Amino acid sequence: GRRESRVCTVRVPINIALVKYWGKRDQTQNIPLNDSLSLTINSLHARTTLRVNYEIGTDSVKINGKSQTVTGSRYQRVFEEVRRWERKRKAGEVAEHPVSIQFEITSETNFPVSAGLASSAAGFAAIAECLQKIFGFTDSQKSQLARLGSGSAIRSIFGGLVRWRRGTQPNYEDSIAEQSFPSTHWPSLRALILVVDEGRKEYSSTDGMQRTVETSTLLERRIECCDVNIDKICAAFSNRDFSAMADMIMRDSNNFHAVCMDTSPPLMYLNDVSRTIIRLVHVYNEKNGSTVIAYTFDAGPNATLYLEEDTVQDFLDFATKQLRFAESAQTEVEEILGHKLDES
Ligand code: PMV
Structure with a gap:
């Protein structure tokens, strides 16, 4: 029968860079030319709920009550990557098993989104966090998904002083963030x-x-x-x-x-x-x-x-x-x- 839908809610803060990320060496994967460093600002956050329905339907994203365009967006990039991974995983289990996954996101921020206060960093890190919880992804996969949505989002996964290493591996799996110091x-x-x-x-x-x-x-x-x-x-x-x-x-x-x-x-x-x-x-x-x-x-x-x-x-x-x-x-x-x- 059809699988039940899954829901996850998380709260993820923004971060502001002290050494800025500026310039990509890979456009599609959001791989930076330089390492960057940021401080996570815990009291400004996105509270994000992700619902995953195992059926065919249109994905939707709502931020502070406002519906966002999903087609051709960075959200779609993240959703498509998850579908691709799930398709690959399922292919090993049941031959030609189609993956019907529909994503529904609602996010509320406690600061004005339009102010350009790195809201995408909090938002995409939150989505990646939810996806990890629901699908059981590894930390590396979570980082990859956050980065795919918005490069700087990879740094919001951690609190305190955070460094995003540009990475040297050809498959970019070492282009990840790490905490340099806790805020404490x-x-x-x-x-x-x-x-x-x-x-x-x-x-x-x-x-x-x-x-x-x-x-x-x-x-x-x-x-x-x-x-x-x-x-x-x-x-x-x-x-x-x-x-x-x-x-x-x-x-x-x-x-x-x-x-x-x-x-x-x-x-x-x-x-x-x-x-x-x-x-x-x-x-x-x-x-x-x-x-x-x-x-x-x-x-x-x-x-x-x-x-x-x-x-x-x-x-x-x-x-x-x-x-x-x-x-x-x-x-x-x-x-x-x-x-x-x-x-x-
Ligand atoms: O994550 P993006 O693609 O929105 O880029 C962030 C760029 C800066 O905010 C200017 C610098 C940074 O490191 O956050």
Whole structure:
């Protein structure tokens, strides 16, 4: 008879890179040119439910109540891979056994998805987690599925400081993430996210990366430096040396956006508010006599600030005097999301 459907719900957090992943050496498998490093921000998460029905039907994905296009999407890529694996597995059991699997996903995030806050990382890591639980996949398969959906999702599988190794094996099975340090190693670390623009990003990271790989001459130099920079950040993290870590975080963000500007036509992710935040952070650190806060920007204008707990209130007092806040105006900071890295 027909198999019963299976359901799984998980909660998976976002991560924000300290050394960015930018550039693929394999487009279809999302294999990066460089190692990357991130901090997982546990309090911003996706709560995702996956239902698997063993019947023929249309796959569906709903995020915060809104139905998503599945055909031709990254979701479909993940679903097709699972069907392919199951077909292969079943072929060994019953000859010509057709696999009828239908996927139904509903996901809720506790932050605005449109803000481009690495929501896809949390979402795809959650889907991969559910798929592993339901189908009994190995950890390596789970990583592969997360990565297939969104490269950076592979890092959300772990908490704390996480490194994604680009991998050297021809079959890419060693292009996986690993935890460098648990968040408990540095409990006073905090992240503030300044939502500058809730709008959709101008170019997807996939299109942007491809354009950079094809046109930037600076990218090669960036790729050469990533491993050394990751080692420096890990050493600073190990010693809880905030200023050494912060310096490297800001350098990587600026280097990444320099490479974006070196892309033709240029990828201009930062806007005037982003640049004001960059200046503000440097002024604050200067005023303070040491580097106590760091900024980093992904492929969009929103800032993630890293700092220690005892700096949060003073910086907020300082920043709110300097920055204007508005409901929806594009040129002002809309919202500050403040978060501990680990609340569990
Ligand atoms: O995972 P993707 O394909 O959305 O790419 C992420 C790219 C950056 O956010 C800019 C950098 C990173 O390492 O997360």
